[in-house]
Amino acid sequence: MVVNTKQLVGLPVVTRGGVAVGKVAGFDIETETGRLTALRVKARGLVPGLLDQELLVAWNQVVEIAKDKVVVQDGVVPVGARVLASRPSPNA
Numbered sequence: 046m047v048v049n050t051k052q053l054v055g056l057p058v059v060t061r062g063g064v065a066v067g068k069v070a071g072f073d074i075e076t077e078t079g080r081l082t083a084l085r086v087k088a089r090g091l092v093p094g095l096l097d098q099e100l101l102v103a104w105n106q107v108v109e110i111a112k113d114k115v116v117v118q119d120g121v122v123p124v125g126a127r128v129l130a131s132r133p134s135p136n137a
Contacts (some may be wrong), residue, residue, distance in 0.1 A: 058086045058115045061108060069115060070099055080104075084115065112131060 058066040071085040084107060086100045102121055109116040 046110075052112075053110070053115075056110075056113070056115050058084070058102070058117060060119045060121060062119045064119075065100075065115065066121060068101065073101075084117075100105075106111055 049089055054069050054071060056069045058069060060066060067086045067088045070087040072081055073083040073085065074080065076080050082104050084102045084104070086102055088098050088100050100121070102117055106118045106121050107115065108118060
């Protein structure tokens with residue numbers, strides 16, 4: 046499958062375990078080799094202080110790029126964020 050910039054930017058990013066990380070905001074390319082080295086992910090604010098910040102996900106942590114999402118290794122999201130994300134919302 047070939048994915049262009051328009052298709053990749055904006056895709057939801059989730060861990061293998063299903064934790065929503067954010068959305069693809071961009072990517073980094075090594076100019077000497079032409080290889081993609083990292084995805085830039087706009088965080089969803091799973092942890093206070095992460096709101097509106099970009100996470101840099103190394104290319105070797107990307108598990109799959111599908112038409113509707115990007116799947117990354119579970120370790121990309123800090124353990125505390127996984128715990129907070131799994132808790133029910135106080136408004137629920």
